[in-house]
Amino acid sequence: MSENKGKTFFIDQTRCTACRGCQAACKQWKKLAADETVNTGSYQNPPDLNGHTFKLVRFNEVEVDGKLKWVFFPEQCRHCLEPPCKMMADAFIPGAIIQDEATGAVLYTEKTKDLDYQTIREACPYDIPRKEESTGLLTKCNMCIDRVRAGMLPACVKTCPTFTMHFGDRDEMLAIARARLAEVQKTSPAALLADSDLVRVLYLCEVHPSHYHHHMVADAGGATDRIGPFSRRALLAMRPLRMG
Numbered sequence: 001m002s003e004n005k006g007k008t009f010f011i012d013q014t015r016c017t018a019c020r021g022c023q024a025a026c027k028q029w030k031k032l033a034a035d036e037t038v039n040t041g042s043y044q045n046p047p048d049l050n051g052h053t054f055k056l057v058r059f060n061e062v063e064v065d066g067k068l069k070w071v072f073f074p075e076q077c078r079h080c081l082e083p084p085c086k087m088m089a090d091a092f093i094p095g096a097i098i099q100d101e102a103t104g105a106v107l108y109t110e111k112t113k114d115l116d117y118q119t120i121r122e123a124c125p126y127d128i129p130r131k132e133e134s135t136g137l138l139t140k141c142n143m144c145i146d147r148v149r150a151g152m153l154p155a156c157v158k159t160c161p162t163f164t165m166h167f168g169d170r171d172e173m174l175a176i177a178r179a180r181l182a183e184v185q186k187t188s189p190a191a192l193l194a195d196s197d198l199v200r201v202l203y204l205c206e207v208h209p210s211h212y213h214h215h216m217v218a219d220a221g222g223a224t225d226r227i228g229p230f231s232r233r234a235l236l237a238m239r240p241l242r243m244g
């Protein structure tokens with residue numbers, strides 16, 4: 001699929017108030033199990049993504065220009081244009097991870113339970129895949145593909161009350177994201193769209209991406225150190241070793 005086709009999210013983090021409506025809507029629509037709230041010294045809960053938490057609002061209080069600032073990161077699978085998790089899975093069980101033709105959504109199938117969890121997780125430059133212990137399946141956001149195919153917005157986008165979350169055709173989302181970026185850069189010159197040429201989830205970062213999370217961008221100390229994601233050649237080179 002051409003990188004300018006299909007669907008894309010635009011997530012304007014300058015508008016996020018960490019209400020966690022998106023996180024709750026994801027749980028509700030996907031009928032995902034809840035986790036008991038544990039006090040870890042942060043408002044963030046649960047502490048990390050897990051097999052039944054596909055959307056997580058991460059909280060961070062950081063120092064920017066000598067002032068404390070809250071930054072919020074509603075994290076989910078980025079639906080990479082060339083998904084390293086799928087490339088790795090194809091080396092073991094073709095078809096376990098597929099990419100939807102119409103939208104570009106990266107979809108995990110029942111066959112993922114026969115994949116090696118750590119191998120797939122480490123292939124992801126954003127550290128997204130998790131294993132659901134109750135089913136053995138590898139899990140993550142699936143772009144609410146059932147809703148999107150029915151002409152509806154993803155549940156997290158539909159529920160967002162602050163217009164942080166947007167979803168639509170990729171060219172339209174890119175145009176909206178770039179226009180908003182130009183506006184934000186008037187007062188925050190360091191603002192950027194994280195990895196916008198690699199992924200279908202465009203995060204507008206008002207401050208340096210590392211303030212949000214160390215996996216906000218692919219080259220910020222994540223899986224790039226481990227296997228060099230986005231390198232088809234590197235993955236194919238691993239294939240005979242792994243398959244042997």
Ligand code: SF4
Binds near residue numbers: 025026144
């Ligand atoms: S698109 Fe659907 S599955 Fe993905 S984070 Fe949003 S609500 Fe959850």
Ligand code: SF4
Binds near residue numbers: 077106125129140
């Ligand atoms: S963000 Fe990770 S899990 Fe999602 S498509 Fe990209 S490589 Fe796969």
